[in-house]
Amino acid sequence: MGLITALLAPFGDMAAAPTFLLEVLVGGVAAGLMYSLVALGFVLIFKASGVFNFAQGVMVLFAALTLVGLMERGVPVALALLLTIAVMILLAFAIERVVLRPLVNQEHIILFMATIGLNFFLEGFGELLWGANVKRLDVGIPDESFMLGGMLLNTLELTAAGTAAMLVAILAAFFQWTRIGRALRAVADDHEAALSIGIPLKTIWVVVWSVAGLVAIAAGIMWGAKSGVQFSLSLIALKALPVLILGGFTSVPGAIVGGLIIGVGEKLGEVYWGPLVGGAIENWFAYVVALAFLLVRPQGLFGEKIIERV
Amino acid sequence: MIYREAGQFKTSYAADQAVFPLVQDRWVVGLLLAAAFVVPPLLADEYWLQAVLIPFLVYTLAAIGLNLLTGYAGQVSLGTGGFMAVGAYSTFKLTTAFPELNIVFVFLLGGLVAAAVGLVFGLPSLRIKGFYLAVATLAAQFFLVWLFNKVAWFVNYAPSGTITAPPRTMLGVMVTGPRAIAEVRYLVALALVVVFAIVAKNLVRGRVGRSWMAIRDRDIAAEIIGVRPLRTKLLAFGISSFYCGVAGAELVFLYLGSAETQAFDINISFLVLFMVIIGGLGSILGSFLGAAFIVLVPIFLTNLPHALGVDASVALMKQIELMIFGGLIIFFLIAEPHGLARLWQIAKEKLRLWPFPH
Numbered sequence: 001m002g003l004i005t006a007l008l009a010p011f012g013d014m015a016a017a018p019t020f021l022l023e024v025l026v027g028g029v030a031a032g033l034m035y036s037l038v039a040l041g042f043v044l045i046f047k048a049s050g051v052f053n054f055a056q057g058v059m060v061l062f063a064a065l066t067l068v069g070l071m072e073r074g075v076p077v078a079l080a081l082l083l084t085i086a087v088m089i090l091l092a093f094a095i096e097r098v099v100l101r102p103l104v105n106q107e108h109i110i111l112f113m114a115t116i117g118l119n120f121f122l123e124g125f126g127e128l129l130w131g132a133n134v135k136r137l138d139v140g141i142p143d144e145s146f147m148l149g150g151m152l153l154n155t156l157e158l159t160a161a162g163t164a165a166m167l168v169a170i171l172a173a174f175f176q177w178t179r180i181g182r183a184l185r186a187v188a189d190d191h192e193a194a195l196s197i198g199i200p201l202k203t204i205w206v207v208v209w210s211v212a213g214l215v216a217i218a219a220g221i222m223w224g225a226k227s228g229v230q231f232s233l234s235l236i237a238l239k240a241l242p243v244l245i246l247g248g249f250t251s252v253p254g255a256i257v258g259g260l261i262i263g264v265g266e267k268l269g270e271v272y273w274g275p276l277v278g279g280a281i282e283n284w285f286a287y288v289v290a291l292a293f294l295l296v297r298p299q300g301l302f303g304e305k306i307i308e309r310v
Numbered sequence: 311m312i313y314r315e316a317g318q319f320k321t322s323y324a325a326d327q328a329v330f331p332l333v334q335d336r337w338v339v340g341l342l343l344a345a346a347f348v349v350p351p352l353l354a355d356e357y358w359l360q361a362v363l364i365p366f367l368v369y370t371l372a373a374i375g376l377n378l379l380t381g382y383a384g385q386v387s388l389g390t391g392g393f394m395a396v397g398a399y400s401t402f403k404l405t406t407a408f409p410e411l412n413i414v415f416v417f418l419l420g421g422l423v424a425a426a427v428g429l430v431f432g433l434p435s436l437r438i439k440g441f442y443l444a445v446a447t448l449a450a451q452f453f454l455v456w457l458f459n460k461v462a463w464f465v466n467y468a469p470s471g472t473i474t475a476p477p478r479t480m481l482g483v484m485v486t487g488p489r490a491i492a493e494v495r496y497l498v499a500l501a502l503v504v505v506f507a508i509v510a511k512n513l514v515r516g517r518v519g520r521s522w523m524a525i526r527d528r529d530i531a532a533e534i535i536g537v538r539p540l541r542t543k544l545l546a547f548g549i550s551s552f553y554c555g556v557a558g559a560e561l562v563f564l565y566l567g568s569a570e571t572q573a574f575d576i577n578i579s580f581l582v583l584f585m586v587i588i589g590g591l592g593s594i595l596g597s598f599l600g601a602a603f604i605v606l607v608p609i610f611l612t613n614l615p616h617a618l619g620v621d622a623s624v625a626l627m628k629q630i631e632l633m634i635f636g637g638l639i640i641f642f643l644i645a646e647p648h649g650l651a652r653l654w655q656i657a658k659e660k661l662r663l664w665p666f667p668h
Contacts, residue, residue: 052441102644108440109386110647113587113639116580120636128629238448238576245445284456287449291434294446298437 013272024271025264030157032263033164034226037219038240039247039255040171041212046249047188048208049100051111055119057237059213062126063088064220064229068137069130081217088213096206123234137224160222167218168256171211175252180207188250242290248300257301262286313661329511346500351493359492360565366605367499368560373585373597374503374510375553380583381592382514383546384526385435386443389450390554390582392431395574396454397424397555398562399464402473406466413478413485414498417559424555425548427454432547436540439529451576459571474568486563495564502560506553511594513549522546523592554582588642590649599650607635 041056066087070080099114175181186194187204195201223233243262247254269285293301313334320326330336350363372394379385401420405413431450438446458464465473477487484490485498513519521542524532533539562569581604589600611631646653 099640099644103647106643106647109380109587109591110643112441112444113584114643116584117636117639117643120632120639122636124629124632124634124636128626128633241445241448245442249441281456284449284452287446287452291446291449294438294442295434298439298442300442 024267027157028264028267029260030154030161030263031267032243032260033161033256034219034222034259035236035240035243035263036256036259037164037167037215037222038236039243039259040168040252041215041219042240042244043247043249043252043255044171044208044212044215047252048184049187049205050108051100051115052108052249053212054112054115054237055122056212056216056240057234058119058122058126059088059091059216060220060223060236061229061231061234062091062122062220063213063217064137064224064233065126065130065135067217067220068135068224068229071137072135084217085214088217089210092206092209092213095209096202100205101202119234123231127231134228134230135224137221137229156225160226163218163222167215168252171215172252174211180204184208239286242286245300246290246293248302251300251302254300254302258290262289265289313658313664315662327515329515343504347497350496356492359496362605362609364492364496364499364565366601367496367503368557368565369582369585369605370598370601371499371503371506371560372554372557372582373589373601374507374594375550375557376582377586377589377592377594377597378510378514378522378553379546379550380586381590381596382519382526383522383543383550385432385543385546386440387447387547387550388444388576388579388583389431389447389454391574391576391578392451392454393424393428393551393554394558394561394578395458395571396427396551397421397558398569398574399458399473400424400555401559401563402475403464403466405476405478409476409478413480413563414502417502417556417563420559421552421556424558425552428547428551428554429544432544432551435543435547448576451579455571455574458574472568472570473562475563488567499560499564502556506556507594507598510553514594518542518545584639588639588649590651593649593651595654596649596651599654603650607638611635 038056038060041059042053045051045053045056063084067080067084070083071077075083095118099118100111103111103114175185183194183199183204184207186197186199187201191201194204219236220229220233223236227233240259243255243258245258246261247256247258266282266286266289269289270282273281313332315332318331318333320331325331330339350359354363372390375393376387376390379387397417397420400423401416404419405411405416408416411419427450431447434446435443459471462468462471465471468474475486475488477489478485480498483494485494514522521532521537522545524535524537525539525542525546529539532542558574561573566573585600585604586597587600588603589598590596608631611634612627615627642650
């Protein structure tokens with residue numbers, strides 16, 4: 001009985017302080033959109049090439065390191081951003097040529113392992129180029145807290161959430177209405193059919209890895225501005241994985257909705273139930289939420305239905 | 311010429327189905343085993359035993375465990391570190407609660423606890439497949455490590471939060487604890503690996519292993535011919551976690567001496583998965599080769615600049631090490647996706663024909 005009361009008590013707290021609950025929810029949505037941003041990178045690549053790109057987190061770190069490194073050397077923000085974009089596109093070409101092309105037609109797990117290798121390589125390479133110390137990223141977004149209707153909000157978090165939402169809208173439009181977007185969807189649907197009607201698979205791969213690189217830059221700027229550019233930035237990939245399985249590996253809207261659910265759920269769990277078990281539950285709470293969802297829908301919320309034949 | 315089976319006629323099914331059907335193989339393996347038991351304790355120094363051979367044996371056991379699950383039963387798991395932690399912490403709790411129990415027996419008990427936990431976390435595998443399952447097993451990894459970190463009962467309320475191997479003797483010889491010599495710890499680890507490798511080899515040759523492979527290759531077809539997915543998958547999770555649990559106990563008690571939960575973080579899960587994949591999925595021999603590769607490469611990379619007389623800062627060396635390690639993994643996957651075990655098989659085929667090309 002005591003346990004159940006203790007577990008239910010937070011609901012009473014929520015009802016007692018609705019403004020605080022709203023504040024927690026807004027914080028959760030903001031965090032969730034940032035998770036979505038990282039998860040998007042995974043989804044793009046998985047959709048188009050079936051590769052579960054574990055290196056996405058390090059790509060975020062690498063992008064942020066490159067941007068900060070260039071700015072530290074006196075390059076103006078706009079130019080540094082352009083250069084970083086160029087670097088990420090170059091990286092996409094290199095990955096396609098060196099890693100993906102020789103491994104075409106291999107099993108998924110082999111490709112997954114290759115991206116973990118890539119993960120190690122990029123981590124070493126980024127720190128070798130730009131140094132391993134913690135860097136502050138300041139791209140001119142104000143980081144101030146203000147009160148709105150009794151809620152404590154943060155401009156940086158709101159900007160990040162807005163940017164994430166915008167990026168998602170742009171990507172959705174890109175997928176839906178452009179020529180390349182349509183080709184991407186065709187490849188995602190069926191590699192061989194896409195090849196047979198003359199869609200160049202290699203180009204498509206470079207494009208998705210480049211787009212994933214651009215998403216990584218956006219995520220890197222937002223997370224970097226929030227918590228500094230350092231090695232731990234690459235660990236947000238681990239945060240994005242539950243988002244991914246919750247939303248489904250192949251669904252762009254899934255990444256967004258999954259991100260929101262995980263973000264809000266995590267914040268609520270942390271604030272209201274965390275103290276009961278001694279805190280620090282954010283490492284695994286998201287995974288347990290995702291796991292519970294998966295038991296009901298094994299393909300995630302929006303993933304393609306798994307149809308199996310003998 | 312040397313490696314040839316001509317004239318070796320099998321007159322019974324037992325001889326035909328032997329693990330090593332060739333006389334040459336039996337001799338080589340027997341000699342290698344004897345050498346493994348005799349040579350290192352006599353010749354190797356403390357550094358070799360402690361930094362190379364003992365971790366190699368411990369990781370080999372973990373790799374065999376994961377190989378049973380991922381390589382044979384086809385269930386990708388990233389929770390190895392968590393299951394190893396269960397083995398280590400339950401061994402610690404058991405041996406401090408019952409000091410008179412034989413320590414190797416306690417290792418096995420710790421493995422059993424890990425197997426029970428593995429069964430629980432294996433349950434989702436009945437509904438979830440592929441990468442969804444891989445990510446779901448991360449839940450086990452993070453939750454278990456968090457649990458051991460948070461609940462002081464698991465470390466007997468030690469303020470440092472570490473578990474330390476208490477001194478335990480077997481047949482009058484100190485096996486664990488700070489005063490146990492490396493030679494003894496090496497021999498215990500070696501004996502355990504040999505026994506468990508033989509058990510694993512026989513498991514995968516028999517009914518159990520065949521049902522695992524049937525599930526791996528096409529689960530629905532396997533179900534139709536009468537392999538029960540529930541039993542088969544859970545058995546794979548249980549046995550694999552048992553192996554990992556024993557390996558985790560060895561990691562603390564025979565290798566590190568004392569450890570925090572950090573010793574079992576996500577990196578160790580990836581490391582063991584690397585061993586399995588670089589060694590060869592679905593190969594017991596591959597687990598040995600993969601573990602040797604992953605243990606030796608970092609040591610080699612660390613010592614390389616000294617040997618070459620290059621002097622570089624520690625941070626720089628670490629970064630270059632990471633790059634080379636990542637590059638090597640990609641290179642090996644491209645060169646031979648089926649792992650080192652496959653390379654060995656190719657070499658054997660060549661040896662049979664040598665000196666003729668065909």
